[in-house]
Amino acid sequence: MMFVKVYQYHIQADKEKEYLEIQKTAAKIYEKYLDSKFMYIxxxxxxxxxxxxxxxxxxxxxxxxxxxxxxxxxxxYLFQSFKKLLDPNHPEIEEGDYSLILSKNLF
Structure with a gap:
């Protein structure tokens, strides 16, 4: 059964480009050590x-x-950079663990 992590957070509007660059770089590091897939919504x-x-x-x-x-x-370093992009009015990162029960083609 697949393991799923879900995070919710708020990014400053003028920091989206930096956020996406951090995520792209972080994904490359994750790929070295884990078989993983990511989605950002x-x-x-x-x-x-x-x-x-x-x-x-x-x-x-x-x-x-x-x-x-x-x-x-x-x-x-990337995580410290990511935390600087969080909205100062909502700096929390919510995290949850889930199990994938059923999946259909998304697209």
């Missing part, structure tokens, strides 16, 4: 609100891969 009603969804083979491989990812010095 921007709210239509609140353009500062983003949802990030990441799929992994299973929770065990996620945990093992994340140990390696978190040792990467570049990922630490």
């Amino acid at each position: 921007k709210s239509n009603s609140n353009p500062a609100k983003w949802i990030e969804i990441a799929w992994y083979k299973d929770e065990e491989s996620y945990n093992h891969g994340m140990e390696l990812v978190n040792e990467d010095s570049e990922i630490k």
Whole structure:
């Protein structure tokens, strides 16, 4: 059963380009250590609100891969850079763990 991480956060409107560049770079690091897929969704009603969804083979491989990812010095720098892009009025990052039960072709 696939393991899914879901994050919600708010990005400053004038920082979207930087945010997307950070995500592209971070994805390359994740790909070194994990078999993963990512999706970034921007709210239509609140353009500062983003949802990030990441799929992994299973929770065990996620945990093992994340140990390696978190040792990467570049990922630490990218996370610090990411936190600077958060909306100061909503600096929290909500995180949830899920299991993929059913999936159909999305497109």
